[in-house]
Amino acid sequence: MKGLRKLVDNMKPTFVEGGKLSFLASTFDAFETFLFVPNTTTKSGAHVRDCIDMKRTMFFVVLALLPAFLFGCLNTGLQVGLEGFQAFLYGLIRVLPMVAVSYIVGLGIEVAYAQIRKEEVAEGYFVTGLLIPMIMPVSTPLWMVALGVAFAVIFGKEVFGGTGMNIFNPALVARAFVFFAFTPQMSGEKVWFSDWKMLGATDATTGATALEQLATTGQMQWSVMDAFLGFIPGSFGETSTLCILIGAAILLFTGIASWRTMLSVFAGGLALGYLFQALGVTDYPAYYHLLVGGFAFGAVFMATDPVTSAQTNMGKYIVGFMTGALAVLVRVVNPAYPEGMMLSILFMNALAPTIDYFVVEANINRRKSRIKTVK
Amino acid sequence: MSKIIKLQKGLDINLQGKAAESLVELPLAKEYAVSPLDFENVTPKLLVKVGDKVKAGTPLFFDKNNERVLFTSPVSGAVSAVNRGEKRKILNVTVEADAQQESETFKTLDLQKASREDVIEQLLKSGLWTMIQQRPYGVVANPADQPKAVFVSAFDSAPLAPNMNFVLKGQKENLQKGLEVLSKLAAGNVHLSVNAKAEGEMTSLKGVEIHSFAGKHPVGNVGVQIHHIDPIAKGDIVWTVNIQDVALIGRLFLTGKVDMKKIIAVTGSEVDQPQYYSVISGAPIASLLQNQIKAQPEGGSVRIISGNVLTGKKVEANGFLTAKASQITVIPEGDKYELLGWIAPRPHRFSVSRSYFSWLCPKKEYKLDTNVNGGPRAFVVTGLYEQYLPMDIYPMYLFKAIVANDIDKMENLGIYEILEEDVALCEFVDPSKTEIQKLVRDGINLMIKEC
Numbered sequence: 070m071k072g073l074r075k076l077v078d079n080m081k082p083t084f085v086e087g088g089k090l091s092f093l094a095s096t097f098d099a100f101e102t103f104l105f106v107p108n109t110t111t112k113s114g115a116h117v118r119d120c121i122d123m124k125r126t127m128f129f130v131v132l133a134l135l136p137a138f139l140f141g142c143l144n145t146g147l148q149v150g151l152e153g154f155q156a157f158l159y160g161l162i163r164v165l166p167m168v169a170v171s172y173i174v175g176l177g178i179e180v181a182y183a184q185i186r187k188e189e190v191a192e193g194y195f196v197t198g199l200l201i202p203m204i205m206p207v208s209t210p211l212w213m214v215a216l217g218v219a220f221a222v223i224f225g226k227e228v229f230g231g232t233g234m235n236i237f238n239p240a241l242v243a244r245a246f247v248f249f250a251f252t253p254q255m256s257g258e259k260v261w262f263s264d265w266k267m268l269g270a271t272d273a274t275t276g277a278t279a280l281e282q283l284a285t286t287g288q289m290q291w292s293v294m295d296a297f298l299g300f301i302p303g304s305f306g307e308t309s310t311l312c313i314l315i316g317a318a319i320l321l322f323t324g325i326a327s328w329r330t331m332l333s334v335f336a337g338g339l340a341l342g343y344l345f346q347a348l349g350v351t352d353y354p355a356y357y358h359l360l361v362g363g364f365a366f367g368a369v370f371m372a373t374d375p376v377t378s379a380q381t382n383m384g385k386y387i388v389g390f391m392t393g394a395l396a397v398l399v400r401v402v403n404p405a406y407p408e409g410m411m412l413s414i415l416f417m418n419a420l421a422p423t424i425d426y427f428v429v430e431a432n433i434n435r436r437k438s439r440i441k442t443v444k
Numbered sequence: 445m446s447k448i449i450k451l452q453k454g455l456d457i458n459l460q461g462k463a464a465e466s467l468v469e470l471p472l473a474k475e476y477a478v479s480p481l482d483f484e485n486v487t488p489k490l491l492v493k494v495g496d497k498v499k500a501g502t503p504l505f506f507d508k509n510n511e512r513v514l515f516t517s518p519v520s521g522a523v524s525a526v527n528r529g530e531k532r533k534i535l536n537v538t539v540e541a542d543a544q545q546e547s548e549t550f551k552t553l554d555l556q557k558a559s560r561e562d563v564i565e566q567l568l569k570s571g572l573w574t575m576i577q578q579r580p581y582g583v584v585a586n587p588a589d590q591p592k593a594v595f596v597s598a599f600d601s602a603p604l605a606p607n608m609n610f611v612l613k614g615q616k617e618n619l620q621k622g623l624e625v626l627s628k629l630a631a632g633n634v635h636l637s638v639n640a641k642a643e644g645e646m647t648s649l650k651g652v653e654i655h656s657f658a659g660k661h662p663v664g665n666v667g668v669q670i671h672h673i674d675p676i677a678k679g680d681i682v683w684t685v686n687i688q689d690v691a692l693i694g695r696l697f698l699t700g701k702v703d704m705k706k707i708i709a710v711t712g713s714e715v716d717q718p719q720y721y722s723v724i725s726g727a728p729i730a731s732l733l734q735n736q737i738k739a740q741p742e743g744g745s746v747r748i749i750s751g752n753v754l755t756g757k758k759v760e761a762n763g764f765l766t767a768k769a770s771q772i773t774v775i776p777e778g779d780k781y782e783l784l785g786w787i788a789p790r791p792h793r794f795s796v797s798r799s800y801f802s803w804l805c806p807k808k809e810y811k812l813d814t815n816v817n818g819g820p821r822a823f824v825v826t827g828l829y830e831q832y833l834p835m836d837i838y839p840m841y842l843f844k845a846i847v848a849n850d851i852d853k854m855e856n857l858g859i860y861e862i863l864e865e866d867v868a869l870c871e872f873v874d875p876s877k878t879e880i881q882k883l884v885r886d887g888i889n890l891m892i893k894e895c
Contacts, residue, residue, distance in 0.1 A: 106785035110778050110814040114881035115871045119755045121797040122818025124786035130800050189819045233822025322799045380826040433856040
């Protein structure tokens with residue numbers, strides 16, 4: 070460790086103000102703080118600080134994403150007729166270029182912006198960068214991923230001021246951009262299946278996703294257990310509700326994601342699902358909504374994004390419930406597009422500040438009247 | 445006894461180095477200091493020069509913004525230095541103590557007959573007025589105001605805080621007198637908040653409205669107590685006094701002398717024998733920490749804090765006790781790098797987050813250093829600050845209003861009700877490492893300037 074520290078210390082003068090490469094200060098700082106927790110001490114205020122920082126927070130989100138990611142690898146292979154470890158390996162090789170493109174393009178832009186603003190590089194993209202490949206169909210061309218990432222980071226985040234200031238969830242902005250900009254390529258049945266011929270993969274027998282089948286016929290060809298475990302076609306990381314729930318457990322246990330939001334999204338989805346079932350609009354059970362498509366993934370990893378979701382506890386209940394309900398509403402009522410989760414979360418991202426505004430206004434009024442009654 | 449007000453929110457940080465309940469009487473030190481920097485928004489104007497003879501209670505300087513507010517010497521002796529910083533700003537005035545201590549003489553007023561103005565005059569002249577703090581804003585009270593009420597917290601809940609029942613043992617008479625003095629000042633009641641779990645003798649004090657509080661830190665903060673007893677609205681003024689200072693005020697009115705002897709808890713993981721010391725206000729830190737700091741590993745150093753780890757002031761080893769401190773805390777400096785610390789399990793670290801393991805052993809005493817443990821970021825995590833501020837306030841919205849210099853919003857969201865100390869825990873837990881206490885002070889200063 071000492072040798073490494075020495076190396077970093079020797080390089081440092083080149084990058085700080087006045088050094089030859091001072092225009093790369095943020096980049097250097099990002100690498101340095103990645104390797105070492107900095108030695109900065111408190112100056113004023115609380116002399117001691119909690120050990121948690123943004124890096125560890127984001128690391129735990131990535132950790133929570135891993136079960137779904139690993140299952141995504143396996144499922145990608147299974148969907149093209151492979152089995153066991155070979156299937157996993159196939160999926161891993163298939164998805165790694167996407168992950169690489171997502172991180173290289175996204176972090177590149179992030180670092181450039183941090184450099185311009187002379188700030189430290191924020192960690193938000195660690196999560197976003199992994200989320201993006203996980204919510205894309207596995208055959209999305211890499212150039213589309215790159216364009217989506219660039220659009221999301223620049224117009225979804227940096228124009229608002231960077232991590233913490235954005236209105237829309239950047240990963241969903243990328244997904245929405247790709248979906249609406251390249252609709253012909255991104256719809257149809259083929260896109261959900263990998264088209265790479267390697268490791269003995271055969272031509273996949275492509276077919277409609279569970280979601281599409283439910284929307285058109287009201288039935289799906291898979292069992293509930295298959296849908297829950299994730300052996301169905303879909304976006305790379307969204308299929309296994311089980312793995313997503315493991316991630317949810319990590320996020321809730323560490324307190325990193327809000328249980329209020331998460332629970333309310335599921336409650337909202339179920340409530341409207343049951344309503345449609347009771348009204349006879351749909352003839353499959355309401356909980357199907359939670360098992361197929363991106364509902365569970367969105368509820369656990371996207372709707373709970375603290376920056377773009379509601380920021381008050383009451384707001385979290387409301388926004389969460391509406392997110393879930395709206396997703397099911399879009400799924401059931403809208404005939405053109407079977408998935409509603411992405412649009413529902415983005416729509417509620419836009420609405421969340423307004424809902425928070427009313428919650429805070431209520432607090433202000435309560436505080437004013439409280440003082441009157443005491444007197 | 446009224447019902448117990450129980451607070452659910454908050455956090456007790458369990459640190460190493462709790463003071464043992466033994467008291468050491470320290471001999472008179474060489475020099476004592478009074479600093480205008482211990483008070484917010486005081487512009488000092490000197491009344492003495494180096495070499496002048498002073499007694500305990502002789503004015504050293506006054507506040508230009510309010511000329512009736514005098515700052516007096518805690519000991520008798522000769523003014524030895526006026527220490528100045530940048531732009532000749534006065535840092536402190538030091539007095540070299542005589543072997544024989546003398547005090548200015550004051551009246552032992554009969555409080556039944558004395559007028560409010562007499563009481564105020566006596567407090568101002570003796571310098572003890574500066575112990576009275578005004579809320580909102582946390583500045584020295586203005587003698588021209590009449591406060592709605594006076595609030596005193598009879599206990600301190602901060603990490604390693606002194607046990608006030610121990611500190612004030614045998615001082616009941618002084619406390620009683622001090623509270624009587626305060627009740628002369630307020631339009632309404634004097635409120636005394638006691639620790640429901642350790643009331644001690646406090647509940648037997650007369651002429652005050654007693655409230656019983658239970659919960660975690662910041663339950664002992666007077667600001668939190670005010671919020672639950674009678675919250676501060678726009679235009680309200682209330683005064684607060686530290687419980688030990690109440691006893692000092694009582695002593696002045698009982699004896700007619702300024703006797704600034706008080707008890708300080710010396711605490712923290714780097715103190716050899718954490719215990720209590722009886723010293724005079726403004727005492728040199730060195731006199732309290734003589735041979736008390738543990739040997740540090742190579743390259744290591746310690747941080748000496750006048751006050752507690754959350755709100756205290758960093759002082760040098762040759763510095764002086766700050767005016768409002770009732771404890772000193774010594775902890776290790778954290779100026780070291782840690783390889784991949786953010787990802788390592790770090791089993792011995794303390795965090796409120798369950799991404800560490802400290803939740804497994806809630807009873808364990810921790811040794812925390814001064815490392816920030818991360819870099820500054822924008823506000824990202826939500827719903828966290830709320831858990832550590834037991835008030836009906838949305839802290840993040842308030843902080844954002846301060847960042848935006850939005851006075852209307854600050855007012856509506858509760859700037860009148862908080863001081864730095866009340867949000868210290870928010871700062872402690874913040875993963876974005878925002879300097880929240882400084883932010884709040886900036887907001888308060890803006891309010892003072894604009895309103």
